[in-house]
Amino acid sequence: HYGQLLSIFSAVDLQDLYFKLKNHSDITDDIFLGLVTSSNTAYILQVQNRAAFIAFGDVHLADDDKKEKLMKIMLDKYGIKPTADRDTNELGFLRMMKQMNLGLTLASSNSFNYLTPTSASLFDTWTKKEYNPATNNINTSNCN
Numbered sequence: 001h002y003g004q005l006l007s008i009f010s011a012v013d014l015q016d017l018y019f020k021l022k023n024h025s026d027i028t029d030d031i032f033l034g035l036v037t038s039s040n041t042a043y044i045l046q047v048q049n050r051a052a053f054i055a056f057g058d059v060h061l062a063d064d065d066k067k068e069k070l071m072k073i074m075l076d077k078y079g080i081k082p083t084a085d086r087d088t089n090e091l092g093f094l095r096m097m098k099q100m101n102l103g104l105t106l107a108s109s110n111s112f113n114y115l116t117p118t119s120a121s122l123f124d125t126w127t128k129k130e131y132n133p134a135t136n137n138i139n140t141s142n143c144n
Contacts (some may be wrong), residue, residue: 007037008089009045011061014102018057026048039086042109044126049074054101055071060100088117094138105130107143 017033033045047053060070074080078092088109097104107126126143 002097006078006080007039007041007084007086009033009035009043010091011067011074013071014057015061015067017053021047022054022057023134037086040110041086044107046105046107047103047105048105052101054103056100058104060132087144090129091131091136091138094129095133098131098133 013033013035017031020027020031029047029050031047035043035045038045060066060073073097074092078096080089080096081094084092094106096102097106105128107128109126128141128143130139131137132139
């Protein structure tokens with residue numbers, strides 16, 4: 001996502017993953033969705049619980065009206081918006097993942113440099129991120 005787009009996954013991104021998982025039984029749960037932002041942060045969403053994600057999608061992503069309502073929830077309840085900084089959007093997205101039981105996990109890498117990519121520098125340090133409701137912060141752990 002570049003320019004005026006979100007610095008985290010959007011409802012459109014989630015809807016795309018939902019339709020793939022819902023409509024293609026030949027797609028395994030090993031699928032992931034990647035995103036690189038203008039702040040040189042790369043994100044990966046992985047399916048942890050397919051049934052939970054599809055249930056979430058049935059309620060929030062099954063058609064464009066539902067997707068639009070989710071976009072409003074993302075903005076109003078979780079503060080996820082194009083003008084927010086990366087940390088604010090990341091915290092809001094992780095809160096949403098936890099509170100709405102998306103059945104997904106999120107990992108990020110800040111070591112991506114699209115100007116001088118080499119096989120040694122592309123996405124070599126990944127951090128798993130989870131929302132901690134007790135502290136309203138993000139817990140991290142190494143994925144490598």
